[in-house]
Amino acid sequence: MPSPTGHAARLALAVLLCALAMTPVAAAATGPAPHPGAVVWTARPAVSGSGTGGRPYFYLEGPPGTVLQDRLSVTNPGRSPVTVRLSGADGTGGKGATGTGRWLRTAATEVTVPARTRADVPFTVTVPAGATPGDHSGAIVVRGGGRSVDVQVRLRVGGPTLAAxxxxxxxxxxxxxxxxxxxxxxxxxxxxxxxxxxxxxxxxxxxxxxxxxxxxxxxxxxxxxxxxxxxxxxxxxxxxxxxxxxxxxxxxxxxxxxxIPWAPLTAGALLVTVAAGAGAYALRRRRAHHRRPDDDERPGRSPGERQHSGSRHLAKAGAES
Structure with missing residues (x-):
């Protein structure tokens, strides 16, 4: 039967181990306090009337000449207020508005969201009377605290659709x-x-x-x-x-x-060129050897030397006959 002292020691050790195991969990749950100036705001489509379910983007549909409405939510879970600016853009990327982005109008172009608060900003999409039927893409660009977020807006304008x-x-x-x-x-x-x-x-x-x-x-x-x-x-x-x-x-x-395998062809062409050059050089050497000038035709000899040489050749020819 274990002694009371040993049982107490084991109990104390178990309590100590539990305390050590729980300490990191508690630290991870609370986490370090965010920096007072940290910007942690988010922007996304507002939730539905029931308050459940999130939308990854806005989807609006209507015929030309209509005005469509929706709301953008900007949430600031930080400890200090944050100010953001809102604008419309074509597609995504915030590169300006020359088409669909010009149809977007937010209720305010600048919004200050208090700490731990969500602000819902209404906006409208005015579809021109002459808008082309089909799908159009735009975005609401939200900028603030050194960040920029594009919330996509997909618009379907009623009318005949052409897929090309x-x-x-x-x-x-x-x-x-x-x-x-x-x-x-x-x-x-x-x-x-x-x-x-x-x-x-x-x-x-x-x-x-x-x-x-x-x-x-x-x-x-x-x-x-x-x-x-x-x-x-x-x-x-x-x-x-x-x-x-x-x-x-x-x-x-x-x-x-x-x-075309250019490397082998290039190497082969180079070999052919080298072989042709070597053959031409050898041919010129042979021709030069067979066409060596006679002693009488060598430059630098006087007329007398040429005449004496000619007489010697004649005498040699007469002796041979």
Missing amino acids: LTVEDVTVSGRTIHYTLVNRGNAVLAPRIAVRADGVFGTLLLREARTLPVRVRPGQRIRLTEPWRDVPALDSATVRLRVTAAGGAHGEATARAVF
Whole structure:
């Protein structure tokens, strides 16, 4: 039977271990106090009337000539007030408003949110009477405390929808196929692409249609690439790209690609050039050896020496006859 002293010692040790185990948890739960000047505000679409459920972006729909309304929530969980500025922009990125961004109007262009407070800012989207039917993209840009947040606004203008998509500027560079997608309709499209390449002796590349991880807005041009790792060493290929999207949008384009192993050809051409040069040099040497000038034709000899040499040759010829 364990002694009371040993039991008390084990109990004290257990209490100490529990205290040590709980200390980091308590520290992690409370965490270090944020810096008084830290900016931790957030901006997102206001929650629905029930107060449950969050929206990743605004979605508004209406015919041309209507005014649509919604609310933006700016939350400041910090310990000091924060001031933010609001503006509309086309798409995302806060690069100015020349289209959809001009239709956005917030109730205030500058808002000061007290500490531990949420401010709901109403805004309107005035759809012009002549707006093109289809999908339009905009954003509410919120700036403050050295931060900038874009809250996306997706707008569907009522009317007939046209889905039109083209693929252009197809080129092949190394092991990559480059191309451009152009949305020529008035609906946002999620394109699908199929790739095929045929060489002199058969098919070199065949990829069935798959959905690309992009959304192409009306009027937008997107430059994309397609990897082609197993390019042939020597061939002439026709590369064909076919794109499709919902609503009957489709487009097709081709490009020619010639694959030549330049390094071996360059080395071979260099060897041929060197061999041709060496052969020409050897030929000139042989010709120069057979065409050596006679002693009588060597420069620097006087007329008397030439006459004496000629008489000697004649005498030699007479003796031989």
